Amino acid sequence: MENRGMSPSKVTYTIVIDALVRSDDMERAFHVFSSMEKAGLVLDVYTYGVLIHGLCMKGNMIEASKLLHSMSDSHLEPSDVIFNIMIHGCCKEGSSYRALRLLKDMRKKGMVPNVASYSSTIGVLCNDGKWEEAEILLKEMTDSDSKPSVSLYNIISRVKNDTPVKLST
Structure with missing residues (x-):
């Protein structure tokens, strides 16, 4: 997509993150999340929710809690x-x-x-x-x-x- 001069949207990033979470690839999901931040896109509650859900389903409540608390850094309130x-x-x-x-x-x-x-x-x-x-x-x-x-x-x-x-x- 970027090779063709097009930049992925926030929705596109979130769809990719969701697909990675569903395929149990949290490491790549966080890599895409990081790329989204580096691209200057405004993070939203839905994107955080996808990652938090994945962490909770894997039983990684410590990381899920950290991510929940980090939402305030982006001036977001959890839904x-x-x-x-x-x-x-x-x-x-x-x-x-x-x-x-x-x-x-x-x-x-x-x-x-x-x-x-x-x-x-x-x-x-x-x-x-x-x-x-x-x-x-x-x-x-x-x-x-x-x-x-x-x-x-x-x-x-x-x-x-x-x-x-x-x-x-």
């Missing part, structure tokens, strides 16, 4: 989609503390977590035996007009009554 991706990643690695912190940050910014984020966080809290916190989060969920499933109530009830439950997130 609700990015927060939900991060919450799911934290739950997948079993970190109820980090998931709860992200939920709190999200609500502070006026965003509403989706049902999957609430459910994953409640599940990881129950895995940790923290049914009191799970109940509080369930109440917050219903107060925000999100509709929990019957299974969420059952999971909390089982953990509360000391029946061992192991959930997958």
